[in-house]
Amino acid sequence: MRESTMTCATFEAELGDFLEGTLDDATQAACERHRAGCAACAALVADLDAIVTSASSLPLPAMSRDLWPDIEARLATPVLDLSSAAARGASLASVRPAFMWRRLAVAAVALVTVSAGVTWNIARQAGELSPAASAVVASALETTGATETAGTSAASDIAELRDPAAVTPVAVAANTARPIALDTIYGREIAMLRTVAEENLGLLDSSTVAVVRRNLDIIDRAIRESREALATDPNSGFLLEQLDRAYERKVDLLRRLATL
Amino acid sequence: MxxxxxxxxxxxxxxxxxxxxxxxxxxxxxxxxxxxxxxxxxxxxxxxxxxxxxxxxxxxxxxxxxxxxxxxxxxxxxxxxxxxxxxxxxxxxxxxxxxxxxxxxxxxxxxxxxxxxxxxxxDGTQRDRTVQDEQSLDAAPAQPVSVGDRLDLEAAIASLPNGARRIFVLHDVEGYTHEEIGDLLGITSGGSKAQLHRARLLLREALSR
CATH class of the missing domain: 1.10.1740.10 (RNA polymerase sigma factor, region 2, helix turn helix motif)
Structure with missing residues (x-):
């Protein structure tokens, strides 16, 4: 019926789907017939076809200058190993923002919890922990255990977000490093990221911001307690590694906020 | 015509x-x-x-x-x-x-x-403009159309409202599907199709001047 009554207005209403080829067969055929008998509509279709064809083969515009020197200058900014964070970031890239932030909030808590828990179990079995180290681990477990985890399955998020193979250069050097070196190395990047991260927090809803801030507080507490423990046990490689990991988590979280 | x-x-x-x-x-x-x-x-x-x-x-x-x-x-x-x-x-x-x-x-x-x-x-301004784009197909172009009897396609694309321009560029220039555009922009594929059609019509109008 449609073909016998199709007007230009009807044709134009169907035009988008007609060009996409998503109309049912009968309507598509009706549109074809209308186009064949209507010069104005045929011209319209021809014009749109010309636009589509041209758009797919546009020449590349030229940049006003070579941007590489500016890019390279930014690459020269000291940045720590990003492979693990980047891998995790890529896995999150296809996730819807709300889901990503739920996982982000969970990750900050979960990483502290699992890292401390695993280390606690391993070290306890090996009898390696000094009293100061034991206090730090116990504190981390206690703190994170009492913290909000945004109501999700932490275990699955942990498995996905934690990369056991990721070892930073700083962590490798933990036995010889000192807290002051870690403060310097991480402090520089944290300072750079903090401003942007704080700005981006404004893009999130208040409840998410609250969760993120609580988890930053947890990480800060882990850093503080590790440093305090190192003051009484300065040769503990374990404590240095704990401090390094806490810093790494903080940088990772800030980096994700900064690149939101 | x-x-x-x-x-x-x-x-x-x-x-x-x-x-x-x-x-x-x-x-x-x-x-x-x-x-x-x-x-x-x-x-x-x-x-x-x-x-x-x-x-x-x-x-x-x-x-x-x-x-x-x-x-x-x-x-x-x-x-x-x-x-x-x-x-x-x-x-x-x-x-x-x-x-x-x-x-x-x-x-x-x-x-x-x-x-x-x-x-x-x-960019709050652009975000607001995008919302308007999604809500009204009669939104004014983001930039005034350049003077001249005929614009080239690049200039005509630049004159499109932001939302329509992004979808036109992603679909017709870059080859993304409506589903991919929907995922990227957080809109439905139907919304992407509607904006694309609108963009093409606006381009035709600009190029016909």
Missing amino acids: HSLTVTGFLPDPSLHTRSTAHAVALAPASVAAPEAPDAEREDIAAATAGDRRAFERLYRSHGQRVFALCLRMTADRVLAEELVQDVFVRAWQKLGSFRGDAAFGTWLHRVAVNIVLSRRKH
């Missing part, structure tokens, strides 16, 4: 620097990508290990194409050049996450689209 003459915006072969391989290498996920040339694979591996000269070669190969995307998406040359820098800095940081499942150009292209769209989210 006269037929639209596209003088001035049909591509000049002498200026057409996008090779077929390049076009495919930078295609969206919906387009099959061939294997990267050995030299590019080596550069990717070297850049991932921290070799900036290798990364510079990747920039030389892909920078102009990324710039074209940024420029057409934003209709702002200065902003586009800033975004190109952001894209390559981000790519440098995230190279470790590139697994080679897709062509490097495809991966880089996705990084670029995300950066452009992220910048939009940071």
